[in-house]
Amino acid sequence: MDLRRACCQVGTIARQSLLQAVRMKIAVVLVVFMLILVPSLPFLLQSDNTHEGLLRMVITYSIYLISFLLGVLTLFLSAITLNTEIKNQHIFLLDPKPVSRGTLLLGKWCGVMLINLMLLIAMLGATYGLMKYLGRQTKGETQQGHDVVEWEVLSARKVVQPPLPPLDDWVKSEVKDIVANGEVPEGKTPEWVERIVRERLSKAAWVVPPGGVMKWTVSGIPPYKKGALVIRFRHYTDAMLADPVLPGKFTVNAGEQPYSEIEDAFSVGKPHTFGVPSEEIKPNGTVEITYENKYKPQDQNSPPAARAEFPFEDGIQVLYPATTFGENLFLRAGLVIFIRLAFIAIVGIWASTFLSFPVAVLLSLVVFMIGYAADFIFTGLIGQLVIFGPTLVPPWAPINPIDNVLRNVLTYFFLMFPNFSKYDVVPELSDGMIISMWTVFYCFFWLIVVRGGILALTGWLIFKRRELAATTAAT
Amino acid sequence: MAEERQVVVETVQLSKLFRDFWMRPKVKALDRVEFQVYRGEIFGLLGPNGSGKSTLLKILLGLLFPTTGRAAVFGRDPRNLAIKDRIGFMPEESYLYRYLNAEETLDFYGRLFNLPSAERRHRVELLLEMVGLTHQRKRPIVEYSKGMARRIGLAQALINDPDLIFLDEPTTGLDPTGTREIKDLILELRRRGKTVLLCSHLLADVEDVCDRVAILYGGRLRRLGSVDELLSLRAKTQITTDRLNAETIEQVVNRIHELAGPAMEVSVQTPRDRLENFFLHVVEEARAARLETSGVTVGAKPSDFFSGIAREQKADVILEELLKTTAERTVEQKESPDREEQPVVVPLQQEPKSDDKLISGLLKESIPSAAARTGGASGQRPAAEQQVVLPASGGTGDDSKTTQDVLKDLLSTRKPGSDEENTDKSRTRKTEQ
Numbered sequence: 001m002d003l004r005r006a007c008c009q010v011g012t013i014a015r016q017s018l019l020q021a022v023r024m025k026i027a028v029v030l031v032v033f034m035l036i037l038v039p040s041l042p043f044l045l046q047s048d049n050t051h052e053g054l055l056r057m058v059i060t061y062s063i064y065l066i067s068f069l070l071g072v073l074t075l076f077l078s079a080i081t082l083n084t085e086i087k088n089q090h091i092f093l094l095d096p097k098p099v100s101r102g103t104l105l106l107g108k109w110c111g112v113m114l115i116n117l118m119l120l121i122a123m124l125g126a127t128y129g130l131m132k133y134l135g136r137q138t139k140g141e142t143q144q145g146h147d148v149v150e151w152e153v154l155s156a157r158k159v160v161q162p163p164l165p166p167l168d169d170w171v172k173s174e175v176k177d178i179v180a181n182g183e184v185p186e187g188k189t190p191e192w193v194e195r196i197v198r199e200r201l202s203k204a205a206w207v208v209p210p211g212g213v214m215k216w217t218v219s220g221i222p223p224y225k226k227g228a229l230v231i232r233f234r235h236y237t238d239a240m241l242a243d244p245v246l247p248g249k250f251t252v253n254a255g256e257q258p259y260s261e262i263e264d265a266f267s268v269g270k271p272h273t274f275g276v277p278s279e280e281i282k283p284n285g286t287v288e289i290t291y292e293n294k295y296k297p298q299d300q301n302s303p304p305a306a307r308a309e310f311p312f313e314d315g316i317q318v319l320y321p322a323t324t325f326g327e328n329l330f331l332r333a334g335l336v337i338f339i340r341l342a343f344i345a346i347v348g349i350w351a352s353t354f355l356s357f358p359v360a361v362l363l364s365l366v367v368f369m370i371g372y373a374a375d376f377i378f379t380g381l382i383g384q385l386v387i388f389g390p391t392l393v394p395p396w397a398p399i400n401p402i403d404n405v406l407r408n409v410l411t412y413f414f415l416m417f418p419n420f421s422k423y424d425v426v427p428e429l430s431d432g433m434i435i436s437m438w439t440v441f442y443c444f445f446w447l448i449v450v451r452g453g454i455l456a457l458t459g460w461l462i463f464k465r466r467e468l469a470a471t472t473a474a475t
Numbered sequence: 476m477a478e479e480r481q482v483v484v485e486t487v488q489l490s491k492l493f494r495d496f497w498m499r500p501k502v503k504a505l506d507r508v509e510f511q512v513y514r515g516e517i518f519g520l521l522g523p524n525g526s527g528k529s530t531l532l533k534i535l536l537g538l539l540f541p542t543t544g545r546a547a548v549f550g551r552d553p554r555n556l557a558i559k560d561r562i563g564f565m566p567e568e569s570y571l572y573r574y575l576n577a578e579e580t581l582d583f584y585g586r587l588f589n590l591p592s593a594e595r596r597h598r599v600e601l602l603l604e605m606v607g608l609t610h611q612r613k614r615p616i617v618e619y620s621k622g623m624a625r626r627i628g629l630a631q632a633l634i635n636d637p638d639l640i641f642l643d644e645p646t647t648g649l650d651p652t653g654t655r656e657i658k659d660l661i662l663e664l665r666r667r668g669k670t671v672l673l674c675s676h677l678l679a680d681v682e683d684v685c686d687r688v689a690i691l692y693g694g695r696l697r698r699l700g701s702v703d704e705l706l707s708l709r710a711k712t713q714i715t716t717d718r719l720n721a722e723t724i725e726q727v728v729n730r731i732h733e734l735a736g737p738a739m740e741v742s743v744q745t746p747r748d749r750l751e752n753f754f755l756h757v758v759e760e761a762r763a764a765r766l767e768t769s770g771v772t773v774g775a776k777p778s779d780f781f782s783g784i785a786r787e788q789k790a791d792v793i794l795e796e797l798l799k800t801t802a803e804r805t806v807e808q809k810e811s812p813d814r815e816e817q818p819v820v821v822p823l824q825q826e827p828k829s830d831d832k833l834i835s836g837l838l839k840e841s842i843p844s845a846a847a848r849t850g851g852a853s854g855q856r857p858a859a860e861q862q863v864v865l866p867a868s869g870g871t872g873d874d875s876k877t878t879q880d881v882l883k884d885l886l887s888t889r890k891p892g893s894d895e896e897n898t899d900k901s902r903t904r905k906t907e908q
Contacts, residue, residue: 004587012586016572023574089570092633096536096641097587098559469538 017111
């Protein structure tokens with residue numbers, strides 16, 4: 001009964017906050033701003049002159065813009081919503097009502113999130129509409145260009161890869177040989193050797209010599225009827241080619257019906273994709289991909305041999321549509337952005353449980369900026385931090401112990417802050433990849449349950465003990 | 476034997492010390508305040524600015540916490556959620572959401588009490604009607620006048636049909652009609668068994684409606700008691716009768732002098748004292764005792780608002796002026812030729828002309844106190860009553876006779892058999908015409 005009552009009160013306070021944002025025109029101004037800005041993006045951005053590139057840029061900028069704008073808005077709204085209650089003394093009427101302080105905080109948070117939800121749906125809707133419109137525009141041009149846009153951007157695909165070779169075993173074995181043969185360079189540690197070996201081997205999971213053939217069996221593809229299966233690959237070569245392209249031929253389901261094949265000179269180091277009809281998926285959910293290295297020296301200056309090396313990470317991938325672009329954008333990307341906003345709202349409300357508006361905003365802004373710059377802080381700042389030791393040392397040289405302690409202290413300190421780049425959905429969206437529910441859950445767990453939970457608990461404890469009329473009574 | 480009454484609000488040795496950022500003591504807003512408010516009574520909380528009224532109210536509302544001592548509402552901590560269902564609060568200022576209209580405001584607060592939808596709508600209708608804002612229900616509060624905002628503030632305080640209502644300056648900003656309505660409402664609330672804790676600077680309002688009052692100064696409780704107890708002049712005896720003509724009055728006065736001796740001081744006046752005088756007297760007392768206060772200070776403790784000696788003097792002058800009794804000011808007004816244009820309050824303005832001279836004569840001869848001189852200031856006193864005031868004892872030349880004896884003699888001479896009725900009347904404070 002009390003829970004039901006608390007829920008009703010939370011709803012009432014949230015509804016009132018939403019009404020405030022609407023009547024104060026905050027939401028309307030932002031929606032209008034975004035509705036003007038998002039459709040203008042194609043005219044403002046410069047892409048690589050391909051439709052695919054333009055769409056990638058539009059989705060990238062649009063999502064970053066939405067995340068940033070809503071993040072800043074959330075930060076201000078959450079910091080101001082409770083502070084306004086206290087500053088304008090609305091709290092004098094609210095607190096004597098049978099509303100617990102926790103309910104009040106929760107209601108305020110829900111209010112901010114309701115506004116966010118409304119704005120997020122509107123903004124994602126504008127982005128979705130624009131993307132679909134731009135996608136339709138490609139229909140009038142080449143079918144291939146349209147397909148690429150549909151497969152590569154306006155899609156939500158899952159990746160399956162052939163079984164990967166045992167990289168760790170390879171690395172261990174090679175390092176063992178190097179150490180055993182006394183080939184470790186002077187002044188370098190076995191760890192350094194291992195890192196170098198791993199870097200090298202990870203670029204060459206599969207090696208195909210000229211004239212050689214490599215066959216992969218990719219399994220785990222659910223059968224579906226519409227659309228195309230996309231094969232994506234990237235390869236390198238060990239040869240120094242004047243023109244960095246490597247001729248080769250891909251065949252899907254070679255010797256069977258139906259089958260597809262594509263032969264071309266594929267540039268080295270860049271990802272390539274080609275589509276095959278979804279009918280080529282075998283009933284057991286597998287496809288067989290064969291690659292033949294067709295390199296031949298063109299002249300005397302050409303290297304005699306050029307191996308095709310397929311890296312572990314994205315050497316060969318099969319992408320199949322797992323869900324729609326709309327679902328990926330609204331449900332998954334939207335959820336991750338919403339969770340991030342929810343965390344920012346917790347930070348803002350938490351800060352305003354004990355700080356005045358400007359200080360609360362400042363503190364929230366610091367957390368927000370650290371969240372966005374966390375990668376740089378960890379790798380560029382803390383990773384390179386040298387205060388007590390010499391600055392010009394080789395990377396493999398042991399660092400000064402005091403610097404080491406300092407780095408650890410700072411690392412643990414900054415671990416308290418979130419790293420928003422871990423929950424960045426833009427790479428997946430611009431690549432037409434599905435955002436896994438695991439990412440959503442991971443984001444929810446670390447941002448809301450762990451960090452948000454700690455902040456909410458401390459904020460509630462502080463606010464529960466706060467004298468809401470202290471400032472006015474004392475002055 | 477006094478009836479056991481249910482305590483609704485109680486403070487025990489309640490103190491509140493405000494500290495600064497470094498936890499150094501800053502202001503002692505309340506100092507061992509102890510009082511009780513009983514069910515069904517209207518309790519007035521009085522005090523000059525900075526006396527601790529607001530702090531006390533905020534502690535009782537759970538907005539501040541006591542430093543030491545205890546405050547209880549319905550026997551529980553004021554922060555307890557269960558008791559908040561039974562409380563209504565009308566603050567001094569309009570703390571309402573400016574972007575909501577009257578209907579939405581009441582609906583919002585009704586929802587916080589989890590009132591069912593139908594009942595909430597019904598109450599909103601009734602309350603809007605009660606405060607006279609039915610036709611303004613859709614206007615945003617930002618467009619309301621102060622008086623209208625006060626009315627909606629009152630309505631929200633009653634949305635949950637509370638058992639205990641805190642009213643902070645309920646009549647501030649209201650026109651006389653609104654003031655009258657609020658006072659009637661307060662009395663109606665008492666009639667319905669509600670308890671009202673009223674905080675006001677408008678002493679006439681407090682006097683009109685309160686059963687008991689507490690006067691705070693410098694955070695300490697200076698007086699506590701029923702309005703009758705506090706305002707009765709114990710050194711005097713007052714007989715209230717229906718309207719007497721001048722001849723009768725003269726005879727009564729003569730008869731008193733005959734019975735009690737010629738030294739007996741007798742005055743004829745309208746039957747009323749003012750709470751304002753008493754209140755100011757309490758403040759004067761406290762000021763004379765140089766009690767520390769966080770509010771407006773005088774003498775050795777100049778107001779923080781002013782700095783520098785010249786300004787301290789200015790502050791003192793302002794405060795002196797503020798603390799002067801109405802009577803003193805009236806006398807000054809009479810004496811000062813510059814103020815001749817100011818309306819001088821003359822008691823019994825509405826008396827028949829034939830009696831004016833005699834009554835004025837009586838008043839000039841034997842005005843007993845400043846209170847008596849300003850007794851008719853409000854113009855509220857009944858024109859059909861007359862008072863005879865005489866010292867309770869002594870000064871008569873006949874010590875063996877008590878005042879009661881004198882009165883008995885007097886009344887038996889004039890109106891045999893009616894002493895009981897007249898005595899009761901003299902004890903009845905009439906507030907209405």
